[in-house]
Amino acid sequence: MDTEVVVHRIGSNSPLCRTSKFALFRWPEMTLMEQPSSYLAHLGRRSPSIATSRNSAYALSYWFNFCRAADIDWQHSSIDDLYDYKTALETTVSQKTGARRSAGTSYQYVGAVVEFYDFAAGRCWYAGDIRKSEAPQRAIRADHDKLAHTKSGALPTRKRSPIAQKRNRSGTMIKPLSIGSLQRLLSEMGPDANDAPAGSSVRNRLIADWGWAVGLRISEILSLRADQFSDLVGDPSVPWVHFSIEVLGKGNKLRRVSVPSWLIEHTQIYVRGERQRCVALGRTSEERLFVSTADSKSPGQGITPRRVEAIFGAACLRAGLFVNVRRLDPETGLMCLRQVPAHCVHDLRHTYAVLTYHAEVTQGNSEPWKKIQAQLGHSSLKTTTDIYLEYVNAHNDFRNASIRDLVGLSRR
Known part of the structure; x- marks a missing residue:
């Protein structure tokens, strides 16, 4: 053999x-x-x-x-x-x-x-x-x-091994969701915490909300702890006011991000309800905010990025957000068309950046990139503009001043 x-x-x-x-x-x-x-x-x-x-x-x-x-x-x-x-x-x-x-x-x-x-x-x-x-x-x-975030990954000012050289193409690879696509996706991810029927799961929708409304990476979302929300008190009458939350970013670097009050409220509903039931059922002492659901094999345990991507991909397919690609069928050895999700969880982060840019510009902020850079945790402002400037210049038809309004969600 x-x-x-x-x-x-x-x-x-x-x-x-x-x-x-x-x-x-x-x-x-x-x-x-x-x-x-x-x-x-x-x-x-x-x-x-x-x-x-x-x-x-x-x-x-x-x-x-x-x-x-x-x-x-x-x-x-x-x-x-x-x-x-x-x-x-x-x-x-x-x-x-x-x-x-x-x-x-x-x-x-x-x-x-x-x-x-x-x-x-x-x-x-x-x-x-x-x-x-x-x-x-x-x-x-x-x-x-x-x-x-680039098609080529080429850094023209740096020497690279010719073996590792990538194709030199220009253009951006980011794929923010349109407002209509985001609305359909959120609907498939689950109910809003305020509107959820008794006993239904709000976890998946909440994970998506931390992506598009705050701009966190999937690893940052899953590093959040439940105890971070125990002492926060929001005012339901002003859900667009923001709180400061500490997150563990890339390279194990801590940074503070701005989180809208409505999202803090929804997170606390999850912590006091669904999460508490799952942890009790699994008899765990899990500290992480997002845990496996009651119907999983290990309720109350922390979930993995791969699991979140699978949930997100399935929601994309249900929402009609897919592309047809030619794939090899391992059983027949023939090429066939398959539906694959058109987006990944990281696209919610891009969606946040684009929506926030247009909201800040509408409010008269002449330097919107600085806020986005700080929120996303980029060490350089140039990194932020290199990633997003071309896209927002090509898609400048936003007019509302709140990203929650842009998505068409009520302020409650």
Whole structure:
């Protein structure tokens, strides 16, 4: 049987578990690939993010399997081999999605391999020409905010490895929801906390509200704690007044964001009602605000970003917010049309930024970007304008002064 490189989650008894949750093994004999696994342990020490270790582990497994299929010894591979790998990534479909990989995905896979080889060269495991000496680490790992929102991810003022080079296209990739689309989506996400029938769940709708009305990332929403709302007292007669709430942002940096009083009120309704019932049912001591529902296998436990994305995607499909794409059917091997969500949770953050810009301009604020920058947690004002300026210039037909009014929700 052919040997294949696989990613394996490490058990708590493994010495590697102190620094990494993932390692590479040769299947079916399940022998540890010591050098790549040591690199993953190094990543675990450098970054606490499990997602970083997992993504790097899978990227390396793809590369090692490519080398195996091409009969290449990874310790003697060359830059030409990596070019061939990059071409293979861009010209084949993903087994997971059945669709062609995007340029961004290929960039990340190849970048992960270059990072590993640079580490391997420093440990004298590798003496070939796959290096990033021409491009410092900051160039290989391009600025996340800019890379995440551009078609090319290109940073023309920085040198990058030609292997990791992405296509140089202009234009923005943000996809804010239109007002009509947002209204349909919110309806499918669940009832408003003030209007919810007895016993119904308001959690999913509330998660969406923290995205479009505050501009939080999904990780920031899920890092909120229930005790943050215990002592806040809002005035129902002025639901557009704002409170200041502390959130844990990217890079484990704390920042304060402005939250409308109506959203604080809705969150407190959830905490005192649905959340309290779920935690009691599961007999947990969960601190995080958003927990699994009463009908889940583990009620009262904190929920994951993947689960939220699945809920959001299903709501998009029900709301008619989807696109038809050609995907490979793994059973028949034939290409077929499938409906996939046209938006992801992060698009709610973009929606907040666009709505807030137009609301601030309508109110006479000559510098709306500064407020949006502070709310979104961008370290640079240029990052904010680079992401959104082109879009708002092309879509300037908003007139209302409140983003809640823009969406057509009552002020109660």
